[in-house]
Amino acid sequence: MPIIEMHLMTGRPSEKKRKAMAAVARAAADALECPLETVRILITEHQPDEFSVAGVSMAEKKEQAVAEGAAVAQQDIIK
Numbered sequence: 001m002p003i004i005e006m007h008l009m010t011g012r013p014s015e016k017k018r019k020a021m022a023a024v025a026r027a028a029a030d031a032l033e034c035p036l037e038t039v040r041i042l043i044t045e046h047q048p049d050e051f052s053v054a055g056v057s058m059a060e061k062k063e064q065a066v067a068e069g070a071a072v073a074q075q076d077i078i079k
Contacts, residue, residue, distance in 0.1 A: 002028050003040045009058060010045045017043055 004024060008017070021041045029036040048059035056064075 001038045001040060002032055003035065003042065004028060005042045005044065007044050007046060007051075009051050010047055 004019070006024070022042070025036060025041055028034075028039050040047040048062060049057050051058045053061070
């Protein structure tokens with residue numbers, strides 16, 4: 001019985017999570033040659049400050065993007 005664990009950022013609609021679970025379950029059953037009914041999938045959702053890439057939380061990345069966007073907007077006004 002394969003158990004697959006997915007970690008996602010919060011905010012995705014249930015419809016998208018259901019679609020992902022169905023696709024992953026089918027792929028696992030096919031690759032492992034096991035009955036689809038035996039595939040288990042667990043989703044754990046994380047807040048932006050609990051999820052990081054390269055040591056930078058997604059909350060920090062968003063703050064940086066907003067600051068960079070504001071800087072770009074300010075430069076456009078000056079031009």
